[in-house]
Amino acid sequence: MITGLDHFVLVCPEISSATAVYEQLLGRPADWRASADGAATAIFQLENTSLELMAPDGEGTVADRLREIISDEGPGLKSLAFGTGDISAAHHKLTRRGLMPGEIGDGSSTNAINGETRKWTRFRCADAQTAGVKTFIISPEQALPVADAPSGCVTSLDHIVINTPNPDRALGLYGARLGLDLALDRTREEWKTRFLFFRTGGLTFEVINRLGEDHDPAAPDSIWGLTWTVDDLSAAHARLTEAGFNVSEQR
CATH class of the missing domain: 3.10.180.10 (2,3-Dihydroxybiphenyl 1,2-Dioxygenase, domain 1)
Structure with missing residues (x-):
C-alpha cells in the first residue's frame, strides 16, 4: 500500500532565507520553487524522498494557518506524506483501519524555475489517529528527477x-x-x-x-x-x- 516517504514538510517563516540555508546544508539547489494559494514552497528532491519547505506567502486562509502554526508551535518539521501507487485502495484500507481519512483531492504546482507543472492526488488522515503528526497519503502523477550532486553533498x-x-x-x-x-x-x-x-x-x-x-x-x-x-x-x-x-x- 505505502511505497515510501514521498516527502516531509518543514514550515518556516519566510521562504527565501530558509531555502538559502538548506541549499548550503544539503549542498544542492532547490529543484522546485512555487507560490500559490497563500503558501510559498521549495522542494529538494533526493534519491529516496524529498524535503519541502513551506512558508506563508501573502494573504489568505493557508497563509493565515501557516502563520498560526508558527506562532503557536514555532517553525519546524510538521508533516509526513507517504507515497502510494493506488490512492483509492489506500484510502479504502486506511478507512478500514480507523485512520479516518478525508476525501481524496487533486493538486498541482508549477515550477517557477523552469515552468514545468506536476499533479497529484492525496488525502489526509485524522490528526487524532496519527498521534498529532500531520500525515498524508499521496500519489504523484510522476516523480521529480534526482539531479546529480557534487561529492560531499x-x-x-x-x-x-x-x-x-x-x-x-x-x-x-x-x-x-x-x-x-x-x-x-x-x-x-x-x-x-x-x-x-x-x-x-x-x-x-x-x-x-x-x-x-x-x-x-x-x-x-x-x-x-x-x-x-x-x-x-x-x-x-x-x-x-x-x-x-x-x-x-x-x-
Missing part, C-alpha cells in the same frame, strides 16, 4: 526520528495501521531509550521513547530529527564548516 535521507511518549501506540500506528516494516524493537538501558525501527522506501523511521521520564501516554508524537546520507563524510564536514555551520567532530 546530501544524496538521500538515512532516517527520520519520531519522539513518542507512547511506544505501543507507535507500534500500532506505523506497523499495523500504516503497514511499515518493523525491523527493530530494542531497549538500551545505558541510553535510557526504547528504539523502534520501521523501514519503508529505502529509509528508516526511528521512533524513540525516553525511559525514566514521566510521559502522558495521550500526548502527541513529534518529528524530532533527521539524518542525511552523503558519499564523502570528510568532504561534507569540511563544506559545512566552511559555510559556518556548527558541526561536531566526526566519530
